[in-house]
Amino acid sequence: MNPRTRQTLEFVLDNLVWFMLVFVLVVFSIFIPNYFQLGIFANIIEASSVLGVMSIGLALVIIAGHMDLSVESVAALSAMAVGILFCSSGIGLGVQLHPEWLMVPVSLLLALTVGGLIGAFNGFLVVRVKMSAFIITLASYIWVRGLVLVISGGRSAQDLAPAIRWFGIQRLIGLPLTAWIAIACFVVFSLIMAKTPFGRHLVMIGGNETATFRAGIRVNRNLIIAFVLAGAIAGLAGWLLAIRTSGATANLGVGLLFNAFAAVVIGGVSLKGGVGTLPGVYAGVLLLSAINTAINLMGLPANFTQVIHGLLVLAAVLLDAFKQTIRQRLA
């Protein structure tokens, strides 16, 4: 194989998930009535904003060789905290700040703080106390959702303050601002992962923690930061979720964790750690969102949708595995 062909093939393999996304969009556009329109593509990007942001935090921890199962519940708790304070109906307290725009940074800070604190708690137990990330974050997944129920009493908060809800209504180049926030997050964290020592160290830690430690890199500190970031980013996802639904219900975000895992894996992040990029994860998120939208438009009987969703995700993962086989042959 000549170097140019090899280079092209490697480029395709590195970005396979993007090609899959384009392929899927073309197929859906041809076969599903009403799929091919700008509004639907904008919907795909908009609908993927919460899942996308949540997947960033999850990907950081997985790339570092660990796991965070609590992100879904953390997002729900952050959304509920924002909902209770800044919603005016249901259990919302209708807190008003003057000037009104202040509610945006305050609510955002609240969501990030809630998420960051739980992330720090997870990180402390995993990194300092040396407990299994799977067990600790599974426990957090349960108790944090329980806390949502406790503080809400099972009731919902609605009518988010217009100053915050503004992000869900206003559009820039056809996309709501929530989608732009998600895109900005991907750009910023992709740069952090690719261009900063912290990002490179996370990849190294995920690849071989002991070797990284012996190379003089502060493994524990980086890991704790990764957990705090995962929590804070999940808090941001919760903030977006509250904006998207104009409030919070006790079951808000249920099931997002599994979609986030699917997106991360489809996006090429290895569950063993040390491998993966955030642009790939974003493509995975868009792919899932494209599939969901297709299911919404196909009008299938309700009980078939989950099977089809699962099979399409499986197909995407199998294609990814096929990629690994080709890569091994090339090596």
Next chain:
Amino acid sequence: MKRILLAVFGILALAVATLTPAFAQSKGTVYYLVPTLLDEFQTGSVTALELFLKQVGYDIKTLNADNKTDAQQSQMNDVIALKPAAIILAAVDFNALKPSIEAARAAGIPVVEFDRQITSTPSDFTSVAGTVEIGHIAADQAEKLLKAKNGSVKGKVLQVLGDPGDPYTLDIQKGFEEKMKAFPDVKIISLPAMQWEASNAGTIVADQMLANPDIDLIFSHAAHLSVAAVASLEAAGKKPGDVMLMSSNGAPVGLDLIRKGWLNVEVEQPLYAQAAAVAMFMDKVVKKQEIKPGDYDVLGLKSTVTKEAWGPNIKIPGAAITKENVDNPAFWGNQKPPTDTVKSVE
């Protein structure tokens, strides 16, 4: 010193005994197995059952199954071992709980079905609004709304179901579609909001408003799904009244949406009456006395007890809530529990 302490304890004991007559008069403990607490109807049902059962002399304890069938089966087994006066069951899964109901009754513990009807095995009493009937009422309202908008009963309806694994939503769908069959010019698009999650409903509405911009009416199977639907409509630049909306269960958030002009109709589940009916017949259930069929007044609603293959069954009609009657305190969504005391049926 000893005497003083004894006197203090004596006074305290006397005070406790006189100030808590419920303990002295309790007819026993009833366990309520609630399917989930992540939904306003279910949390409301706990409050209502506690209120009414205390009025007729029972203590009540609630166990939450978190929507897990296996957890509810374990709870049933545990509660059977505690030998309570009765078990009130709102089943996560209608069929899976059948063996547990039979086990409880075999152990001499009466079982009352609440809100979710189980017809495959006998129980001691069933109090339901009728999920299929909720679908029927919703269809009647859809008929009126479409006729008012389009001149005749025609148009496009988006039906946002709850989780397709929950028989509750499937029954509403069944009732709704059963009645809407009479109108062949109405196209119904049905899509599930997985796990009853609001943002899933929001996505469905956003997508469908693009694929089918001529949708006349959106019918969500729970009020909290309508909240997300409204958020999507708002994001798409729609104003109240541009698209007609209906939902079912009568939760507070639904009533708020009616007041704001977004929601046309909320089909209420008569939560207070359902719970009051359980309390009214609890003595008969516990004493295993016959419950006579016929019409009964439950919190002012005419309700009918029938003798079914699965035991005595009370069906309490749901009501359509619109802008005209939204402030009626009888609707549980207004969060004003009835002040009238429930009395046991003699």
